[in-house]
Amino acid sequence: MERERVSEAVIRRLPGYYRYLSQLERGGMKRISSQELGSRMGLTASQIRQDINCFGTLGQQGYGYNIPELRARIGEILGIGQDRRVALIGAGNIGQAVAQYPGFLNMGFRIRYIFDVEKPPVGEKIAGIRVQHINLLEEELSANPPDIAVLASPAEKAQSLADRLIAIGIRAIWNFAPMDIVVPDGVAVQNVQLTDSLLVLSYHLNKLEYRDE
Amino acid sequence: MERERVSEAVIRRLPGYYRYLSQLERGGMKRISSQELGSRMGLTASQIRQDINCFGTLGQQGYGYNIPELRARIGEILGIGQDRRVALIGAGNIGQAVAQYPGFLNMGFRIRYIFDVEKPPVGEKIAGIRVQHINLLEEELSANPPDIAVLASPAEKAQSLADRLIAIGIRAIWNFAPMDIVVPDGVAVQNVQLTDSLLVLSYHLNKLEYRDE
DNA sequence: TAGATTGTTAATCGATTAACAATC
DNA sequence: TAGATTGTTAATCGATTAACAATC
Numbered sequence: 001m002e003r004e005r006v007s008e009a010v011i012r013r014l015p016g017y018y019r020y021l022s023q024l025e026r027g028g029m030k031r032i033s034s035q036e037l038g039s040r041m042g043l044t045a046s047q048i049r050q051d052i053n054c055f056g057t058l059g060q061q062g063y064g065y066n067i068p069e070l071r072a073r074i075g076e077i078l079g080i081g082q083d084r085r086v087a088l089i090g091a092g093n094i095g096q097a098v099a100q101y102p103g104f105l106n107m108g109f110r111i112r113y114i115f116d117v118e119k120p121p122v123g124e125k126i127a128g129i130r131v132q133h134i135n136l137l138e139e140e141l142s143a144n145p146p147d148i149a150v151l152a153s154p155a156e157k158a159q160s161l162a163d164r165l166i167a168i169g170i171r172a173i174w175n176f177a178p179m180d181i182v183v184p185d186g187v188a189v190q191n192v193q194l195t196d197s198l199l200v201l202s203y204h205l206n207k208l209e210y211r212d213e
Numbered sequence: 214m215e216r217e218r219v220s221e222a223v224i225r226r227l228p229g230y231y232r233y234l235s236q237l238e239r240g241g242m243k244r245i246s247s248q249e250l251g252s253r254m255g256l257t258a259s260q261i262r263q264d265i266n267c268f269g270t271l272g273q274q275g276y277g278y279n280i281p282e283l284r285a286r287i288g289e290i291l292g293i294g295q296d297r298r299v300a301l302i303g304a305g306n307i308g309q310a311v312a313q314y315p316g317f318l319n320m321g322f323r324i325r326y327i328f329d330v331e332k333p334p335v336g337e338k339i340a341g342i343r344v345q346h347i348n349l350l351e352e353e354l355s356a357n358p359p360d361i362a363v364l365a366s367p368a369e370k371a372q373s374l375a376d377r378l379i380a381i382g383i384r385a386i387w388n389f390a391p392m393d394i395v396v397p398d399g400v401a402v403q404n405v406q407l408t409d410s411l412l413v414l415s416y417h418l419n420k421l422e423y424r425d426e
Numbered sequence: 427t428a429g430a431t432t433g434t435t436a437a438t439c440g441a442t443t444a445a446c447a448a449t450c
Numbered sequence: 451t452a453g454a455t456t457g458t459t460a461a462t463c464g465a466t467t468a469a470c471a472a473t474c
Contacts, residue, residue, distance in 0.1 A: 009465065011416055015409035019391070033431065045431090046467050053433060061432040062474040079415035093310035100306045103391055103408050109415075147418065172418040174411055178232070178316055188417035190410040195316050196228035197403040198387055202292035202322075203224055204401035205360065205385040222441065246455065258455090259443050266457060274456040275450040 021071035033064040085146040087113040095152035145169040155179035234284035246277040298359040300326040308365035358382040368392035
């Protein structure tokens with residue numbers, strides 16, 4: 001792993017590289033130039049070379065990039081396939097959708113615990129895991145906290161649930177609650193605001209309609 | 214609406230402004246300074262003033278911003294509350310989660326059609342809408358195409374479904390399929406890669422663990 | 427070898443931050 | 451009026467793009 005700080009802009013593009021390279025590999029392609037990859041992904045060749053160079057020398061002059069090698073390396077950088085233990089907090093529609101998302105498991109994220117408050121989900125099994133009452137959170141997880149918590153609770157409860165998870169020792173939270181949570185240094189968080197992209201889409205649709213008139 | 218082009222970076226921050234301002238308004242606050250809003254949102258006061266100024270003079274010197282007014286204006290810019298007609302393509306876990314997401318309806322997006330291929334969802338009702346077979350897509354939608362399509366299909370089918378939707382006359386696609394779709398000029402798309410933020414989280418978690426050693 | 431294409435430095439561009447006059 | 455805080459211009463910073471020598 002590298003010591004020089006890689007910018008967040010580059011990191012956010014890595015999953016896209018992984019996705020496109022996986023697809024090319026499935027299609028049987030062995031190598032690709034920055035030019036070609038760029039035109040597929042809608043990036044410039046220059047940017048692709050700059051991005052990849054943040055992680056060492058992965059290409060070869062006069063040849064390009066070896067697709068399986070580059071894909072594997074980016075997968076490693078992203079921590080794919082590490083069999084991360086995951087706890088799902090909130091088994092509503094979104095929580096269930098995430099738990100059953102196939103890509104989730106394929107990339108090495110394994111749901112080990114599911115918690116909720118409501119009686120209907122509690123006691124049932126989702127994706128093979130028995131849903132437990134949220135009261136048992138500390139009791140169940142403290143001894144051996146999972147690597148990642150997926151937080152899919154209502155907005156009002158998100159921050160206090162996050163605080164409890166952090167107190168238990170969880171250091172990464174993937175938050176789907178419609179309110180950003182704040183975490184201390186040493187804890188990673190990604191606040192996913194599902195509707196944000198819908199609103200951006202709505203903005204652009206309005207712009208398109210305006211252009212017509 | 215403004216003629217000067219507003220940068221995509223600004224547009225992507227608008228939903229966040231809307232969310233924070235709504236919360237402040239619900240809490241009964243009447244006004245806020247760029248300083249205070251910035252510290253809550255993790256932005257600089259300067260950036261907030263620059264962003265808001267893209268849309269005209271919305272603040273008042275010596276006073277700050279009127280929260281309900283600013284919220285309403287940003288809502289308008291984002292097209293919130295326009296009663297947009299939506300078709301959902303793919304009624305799997307993610308499609309259903311989106312259809313039943315409460316914020317979705319609150320912001321004025323109304324699901325009018327749901328399509329799928331599999332027999333179990335087809336014929337059933339989800340969120341009060343009967344799921345129809347995807348074969349009926351053109352027949353049902355051509356005469357009066359919905360404003361927005363939510364595409365929640367497998368990766369392999371995403372592009373061809375998008376092409377069909379565009380042929381019908383749909384001009385905005387919110388794509389959850391795990392493959393980016395490409396659209397012609399005059400059509401808006403937001404490709405949502407749900408797992409991208411999980412991979413970014415995973416990257417940061419690895420960095421944190423590395424820092425410990 | 428010649429052609430292709432990277433790695434890397436330099437130039438450009440755009441976004442963010444700072445500063446301050448305008449004004450409520 | 452004095453204090454507060456915006457609107458807006460200028461300065462800075464960082465990210466993207468261009469260029470080209472290195473090299474496979």
